[in-house]
Amino acid sequence: MAVTTANRLLTxxxxxxxxxxxxxxxxxxxxxxxYLFPYFGGxxxxxxxxxxxxxxxxxxxxxxxxxxxxxxxxxxxxxGAILVAAVYLALVPATGDALMSRILNxxxxxxxxxxxxxxxxLLVPLSLLGTFSxxxxxxxxxSAEESGGVAGLVYGISTIGNVAGTLLTTFTLIPTIGSRxxxxxxxxxxxxCAGILFLPIGKQSS
Amino acid sequence: MTVRSLAIALSSVVLGAVFxxxxxxxxxxxxxxxxxxxxxxxxxxxxxxxxxxxxYSMTFGYNRxxxxxxxxxxxxxxxxxxxxxxxMTASLMYAKNINSILEIGFGGGRTSWYLxxxxxxxxxxxxxxxxxxxxxxxxxxxIKDEPNFKVVNKDGRIFLNExxxxxxxxxxxxxxxxxxPFHLLTKEFYQIVKAHLADGGxxxxxxxxxxxxxxxxxxxxxxxxxQVDFYVAGGNVVTIAxxxxxxxxxxxxxxxxxxxxxxxxxxxxxxxxAQRRQIPIDGGTVIAANAKVLTDDFxxxxxxxxxxxxxxxxx
Numbered sequence: 001m002a003v004t005t006a007n008r009l010l011t012x013x014x015x016x017x018x019x020x021x022x023x024x025x026x027x028x029x030x031x032x033x034x035y036l037f038p039y040f041g042g043x044x045x046x047x048x049x050x051x052x053x054x055x056x057x058x059x060x061x062x063x064x065x066x067x068x069x070x071x072x073x074x075x076x077x078x079x080g081a082i083l084v085a086a087v088y089l090a091l092v093p094a095t096g097d098a099l100m101s102r103i104l105n106x107x108x109x110x111x112x113x114x115x116x117x118x119x120x121x122l123l124v125p126l127s128l129l130g131t132f133s134x135x136x137x138x139x140x141x142x143s144a145e146e147s148g149g150v151a152g153l154v155y156g157i158s159t160i161g162n163v164a165g166t167l168l169t170t171f172t173l174i175p176t177i178g179s180r181x182x183x184x185x186x187x188x189x190x191x192x193c194a195g196i197l198f199l200p201i202g203k204q205s206s
Numbered sequence: 207m208t209v210r211s212l213a214i215a216l217s218s219v220v221l222g223a224v225f226x227x228x229x230x231x232x233x234x235x236x237x238x239x240x241x242x243x244x245x246x247x248x249x250x251x252x253x254x255x256x257x258x259x260x261x262y263s264m265t266f267g268y269n270r271x272x273x274x275x276x277x278x279x280x281x282x283x284x285x286x287x288x289x290x291x292x293x294m295t296a297s298l299m300y301a302k303n304i305n306s307i308l309e310i311g312f313g314g315g316r317t318s319w320y321l322x323x324x325x326x327x328x329x330x331x332x333x334x335x336x337x338x339x340x341x342x343x344x345x346x347x348x349i350k351d352e353p354n355f356k357v358v359n360k361d362g363r364i365f366l367n368e369x370x371x372x373x374x375x376x377x378x379x380x381x382x383x384x385x386x387p388f389h390l391l392t393k394e395f396y397q398i399v400k401a402h403l404a405d406g407g408x409x410x411x412x413x414x415x416x417x418x419x420x421x422x423x424x425x426x427x428x429x430x431x432x433q434v435d436f437y438v439a440g441g442n443v444v445t446i447a448x449x450x451x452x453x454x455x456x457x458x459x460x461x462x463x464x465x466x467x468x469x470x471x472x473x474x475x476x477x478x479x480a481q482r483r484q485i486p487i488d489g490g491t492v493i494a495a496n497a498k499v500l501t502d503d504f505x506x507x508x509x510x511x512x513x514x515x516x517x518x519x520x521x
Contacts, residue, residue, distance in 0.1 A: 034388075034502075034503075034505075037387070037388065037389045038363065038389040038392070038394065038395075038502045039364075039367070040361075040364070041335065041361030041363070041364055041387075041389075042361070042387045042388070042389060043249065043250050043335065043361070044249055044250065045249070097502075104364075104367065109361075109364050109368075171509075174506055174509075175506035175508075175509035175510075176506075177504075178501075178503040178504035179502075179503050179504070180503050
């Protein structure tokens with residue numbers, strides 16, 4: 001790939017974002033268990049709700065990201081999505097418990113209640129983060145020959161981010177700083193990612 | 207594709223390292239002379255029921271020989287072969303009244319069945335997450351449907367969240383193999399427990415003392431209940447927690463004797479009282495000074511469980 005400096009900067013910032021967004025995505029899934037267990041128990045049913053919600057969010061994000069980037073091929077699209085996800089996460093620590101107990105008291109603790117709780121917690125921010133990969137692939141692709149390589153690179157780095165987020169959250173963050181602080185940390189990390197994508201470096205590529 | 211394969215390879219290596227380390231830390235299984243009677247894969251557990259002579263035992267798969275959930279003597283349904291389960295009944299001499307008993311974590315149901323047999327007029331209710339555990343307890347552990355004895359299929363915390371009843375004694379023994387579900391070991395959980403205690407009620411809990419999780423668990427219980435007494439037996443510790451001023455031994459002794467004779471208890475409360483220990487929780491002598499209170503926000507139970515505590519000095 002012969003790329004200009006500006007394009008290289010864009011490439012690096014998008015791949016950096018792919019890693020961090022991937023990390024926060026899976027990290028927040030692990031953290032979701034900490035928000036849900038006190039209300040709905042720690043069984044396989046709660047994990048099923050968490051995992052299926054995350055995958056639904058990703059499916060929504062992939063579809064939506066693909067459609068939107070066809071009309072507006074700009075890094076600002078994903079920067080905006082990531083920023084809104086950051087704001088959503090920042091609101092979770094203060095409102096999560098009230099929401100969970102409300103669901104528990106009105107619907108109970110059956111599968112539909114657990115799914116609703118998982119959706120309330122995860123669906124919006126993770127759908128927004130899910131738009132990242134198709135948009136990133138479109139922004140980095142210049143020719144049909146490149147498309148497979150670019151898609152592989154974006155998904156690969158994003159998946160390494162998933163692995164890092166899962167392990168870091170489980171083995172380092174949860175034992176050290178507590179779920180609410182981790183949520184704020186994720187929100188801050190996402191805000192930084194969005195900030196990088198809002199920088200003017202993206203403009204020269206279009 | 208190479209990057210993705212690399213990611214998968216990397217994650218396999220990392221995961222392999224994590225599980226390999228965990229396997230090395232776990233003690234190797236001893237020779238097993240028991241007969242496997244039944245194994246069952248339920249929604250929550252892999253359950254194994256073994257028989258050795260008249261004794262049936264239930265384990266949950268994790269390192270079968272070490273983490274036994276329950277042992278039942280099929281020749282004598284009032285026997286409590288596991289030491290700490292006897293100490294759970296020490297709660298009987300603390301409670302002001304005994305009109306209702308709740309157990310969280312039923313397992314083979316030995317403790318609650320013992321209480322039911324000796325106090326048949328007192329309703330004993332148990333919350334057990336796993337329906338297969340209840341089924342097996344009825345099949346092999348002498349548990350029967352009887353008046354005043356009830357088992358509810360629910361997570362203990364959900365049960366309490368939804369219940370408006372108050373109990374004189376709440377017994378907490380919810381383990382899954384070596385693991386304690388984190389949401390049953392936090393300050394918020396004990397506050398819910400406290401809200402379900404009748405006036406003069408007590409909470410008895412089985413806590414495994416060999417790791418740093420014990421220190422945090424004790425501090426967490428103490429954060430909600432001003433009084434915590436300890437009964438040490440067979441490698442386990444039973445804590446008895448209650449509200450109000452500390453109870454004098456003479457006062458407990460009197461209640462113990464009254465209830466020993468009133469209920470004709472097999473395991474004498476009066477004798478059990480000799481094991482009572484009141485240790486300073488905040489001084490850092492027995493309970494580590496840096497142990498933290500666990501909350502719904504901060505409860506690294508798995509990490510604390512991995513730190514062994516050596517030379518615990520019981521006063």
